Every structure is written in structure tokens, then in C-alpha cells.
Amino acid sequence: RKEVEQDPGPFNVPEGATVAFNCTYSNSASQSFFWYRQDCRKEPKLLMSVYSSGNEDGRFTAQLNRASQYISLLIRDSKLSDSATYLCVVPPTGSSYKLIFGSGTRLLVRP
Amino acid sequence: GAVVSQHPSWVICKSGTSVKIECRSLDFQATTMFWYRQFPKQSLMLMATSNEGSKATYEQGVEKDKFLINHASLTLSTLTVTSAHPEDSSFYICSARRGNEQFFGPGTRLTVL
Numbered sequence: 001r002k003e004v005e006q007d008p009g010p011f012n013v014p015e016g017a018t019v020a021f022n023c024t025y026s027n028s029a030s031q032s033f034f035w036y037r038q039d040c041r042k043e044p045k046l047l048m049s050v051y052s053s054g055n056e057d058g059r060f061t062a063q064l065n066r067a068s069q070y071i072s073l074l075i076r077d078s079k080l081s082d083s084a085t086y087l088c089v090v091p092p093t094g095s096s097y098k099l100i101f102g103s104g105t106r107l108l109v110r111p
Numbered sequence: 112g113a114v115v116s117q118h119p120s121w122v123i124c125k126s127g128t129s130v131k132i133e134c135r136s137l138d139f140q141a142t143t144m145f146w147y148r149q150f151p152k153q154s155l156m157l158m159a160t161s162n163e164g165s166k167a168t169y170e171q172g173v174e175k176d177k178f179l180i181n182h183a184s185l186t187l188s189t190l191t192v193t194s195a196h197p198e199d200s201s202f203y204i205c206s207a208r209r210g211n212e213q214f215f216g217p218g219t220r221l222t223v224l
Contacts, residue, residue: 088159
């Protein structure tokens with residue numbers, strides 16, 4: 001089983017839609033979780049950290065489900081500019097500085 | 112946020128030549144930098160951890176003699192792809208650690224003919 005797994009998509013949704021992605025991780029001892037966004041041919045940029053209690057930043061909501069070992073990202077009221085690849089990141093235990101990236105979920109928001 | 116630059120942003124070279132990629136932290140000092148590689152439609156894969164003043168730590172499966180890393184100062188790490196071959200063509204991205212955050216460079220696209 002891969003350390004971090006994501007549905008590659010693409011998710012093709014209309015503007016204004018709500019879309020959610022999941023990411024499963026294999027190490028039950030993992031403590032930190034992040035969502036990054038990567039535009040085509042660009043570097044990844046931190047979108048948000050995922051806290052145990054869940055967190056929200058505008059239209060974006062991240063949740064952690066430790067029992068089932070997955071994190072989720074919910075995007076409400078999708079914008080065209082949300083089109084990108086969303087990468088799930090889980091640092092390995094014992095090394096919070098290394099980042100293990102999921103393969104990414106591609107989102108296409110259409111007019 | 113902190114700024115990390117990479118140079119060159121893209122490079123095309125002939126098979127068998129060596130290519131050096133620079134990663135600089137522009138407004139902070141970074142004792143630790145990371146080098147990643149990303150093939151088309153795949154995710155970023157960590158290649159090595161670059162530590163200022165000491166040897167780099169390579170991930171399993173990454174040849175240290177092929178991918179030479181030098182981190183001679185607190186603001187500069189270099190990755191040299193030696194004797195590059197077409198299969199080394201990829202998007203190489205560095206990141207620099209500041210505190211608990213990592214800041215990514217814009218990446219270098221390498222094409223080996």
C-alpha cells in the first residue's frame with residue numbers, strides 16, 4: 001500500500017459546484033497533514049494544514065478522520081481559478097521536515 | 112512568505128553532459144534544503160535532503176554519484192545531474208526549510224536530448 005494515496009481524477013465540475021477530495025494514508029502514527037495546490041508546470045504551494053478538529057479557510061474546509069486514516073478537502077462555490085492539482089502531503093513520523101506527496105487530484109472547473 | 116529561487120528555470124542538454132541547478136533562499140538562511148523530482152502526471156518524489164556543511168541524505172533508489180548535491184552556504188544548494196540521459200528529463204524542484212515550513216522554488220525543467 002502506498003504511503004499516501006489519492007484519486008487522480010480529473011474532477012470536472014461547473015462553476016459554483018461543491019467538490020470534495022479524499023486522501024488516505026498508511027501510517028496510523030502520522031501527526032501532520034497538509035493540502036498543497038499545484039498549477040501546471042509550477043511549484044506546489046501550501047493551501048492549508050489539516051488539524052485534528054478540522055479547519056476552514058474561506059471556501060476551503062479540511063477534515064481529518066484518524067479512525068479511517070484519511071483526510072479530505074472540500075471546496076465550496078468552485079471558481080475557474082480553482083482548477084489545479086491538489087496534493088495531499090503527510091510527513092513521515094520522526095521527520096516532520098520531509099514531505100511525502102500524494103499523486104494529486106486534478107480539478108477542472110468549467111464555466 | 113519566504114522566497115526561494117531556482118536557476119535555470121529550464122535547460123536543454125545533450126545526453127552525456129552534466130547540468131547544474133541552483134537553489135537559493137533569497138531572504139532567509141536555510142540549513143536544510145530538499146530536492147524533488149516530478150515526472151509528467153506524477154507527484155513530487157523526494158530525492159535528497161541537503162544539509163549545509165555536511166553530506167546530503169539520499170532517498171532509497173537515488174544514486175548519489177549521479178545526483179551530486181552541494182550545500183556550501185546557508186542560502187545556496189546545488190544539484191548536479193551528471194552524465195544526463197533522456198530518462199533524467201524531469202521537473203526538478205527544491206525547497207528550503209524555515210522553521211517548520213518549507214518554501215518551494217519555481218522548479219527547473221530539464222530536457223535531455
